Amino acid sequence: MARTGADGRRQGEARPELKGLVDETGVVPRAAAFDDARSVLAEDGVVRIPDAGADPEVLVVAAARLLGGRLRELFGIRPQGGTDSPVLGLHNDGAYLQGDVHGHTVRLRDPDEDYLLMHCSEPAPSGGDSVLVDGYALVDRLAGDHRGLHAFLREADVDFFGSRVNPPRGVPDTPLLRRMVEFTRGGRRAVRASDYALPVPRVPEWDEHLARIEEYADLLATAFEAAPRFRMEAGDLLVLDNYRFLHGRDAFRGSRTLHVLSVRTVDAF
Numbered sequence: 001m002a003r004t005g006a007d008g009r010r011q012g013e014a015r016p017e018l019k020g021l022v023d024e025t026g027v028v029p030r031a032a033a034f035d036d037a038r039s040v041l042a043e044d045g046v047v048r049i050p051d052a053g054a055d056p057e058v059l060v061v062a063a064a065r066l067l068g069g070r071l072r073e074l075f076g077i078r079p080q081g082g083t084d085s086p087v088l089g090l091h092n093d094g095a096y097l098q099g100d101v102h103g104h105t106v107r108l109r110d111p112d113e114d115y116l117l118m119h120c121s122e123p124a125p126s127g128g129d130s131v132l133v134d135g136y137a138l139v140d141r142l143a144g145d146h147r148g149l150h151a152f153l154r155e156a157d158v159d160f161f162g163s164r165v166n167p168p169r170g171v172p173d174t175p176l177l178r179r180m181v182e183f184t185r186g187g188r189r190a191v192r193a194s195d196y197a198l199p200v201p202r203v204p205e206w207d208e209h210l211a212r213i214e215e216y217a218d219l220l221a222t223a224f225e226a227a228p229r230f231r232m233e234a235g236d237l238l239v240l241d242n243y244r245f246l247h248g249r250d251a252f253r254g255s256r257t258l259h260v261l262s263v264r265t266v267d268a269f
Helices: 016-022 034-044 058-070 135-142 147-155 206-226
Strands: 046-049 071-074 078-085 088-091 097-101 104-109 115-122 130-134 181-183 189-191 237-241 245-249 252-265
Touching: 016 135, 016 206, 034 046, 034 058, 034 237, 058 071, 058 115, 058 237, 058 252, 088 206, 130 135, 130 206, 135 147, 135 189, 135 206, 135 245, 147 181, 147 206, 206 245, 237 245
Parallel strands: none
Antiparallel strands: 046 237, 071 252, 078 252, 088 245, 097 104, 115 237, 115 252, 130 245, 181 189
């Protein structure tokens, strides 16, 4: 069963009885050169561009070439990585982060970022393989024998970062309420995952909602365990629909460095 650490982060437990439910929801992205990547992204929702270059600024070029006039906001290239890191389970990007610039509130990140671009600068010498799960396929499978969880994900608000302990500067204290599965005004579906979700404060069904959140965490842990792995090498670029795909990676030894760019398009919330 899912457990929550001292930092408020929830970790699900892979459950053998759910394996049949999650089989074949994992995805290995197709590789394509820049000239073909736009059509592959449109068809699959994800594409890997090998040998895209050593400079992380290729992320900005890729966003322009693959998303074109649909781009609305870019949130800046940020380095990610570390040394001897544990497993990072399934999640999608999007952060509630803002600052005050000359008296104006400025969003430094946005919880509704709808595309994610990742550039591998230095792969880990051991481990660190990537994992992708198609959130659309996963949620659709719940509509059969798991209708209770399916209904909860679509119909119940949650406090998306509610269990987070000591949030960093720039993270507002006001609860961010949303559903794990929502639709934009244009009909685009967003499937979400948060390690810090809690029921809405003082909701009458608090215990029931917490049980559903933990059930979802176990489902994601099972999908993560069952999904195929793929490895990003130096210079590789991964572009994905952040509303559709949940991503994570295995633990690694040694140093690993990625650079990440998240964006919003005209199709976002």
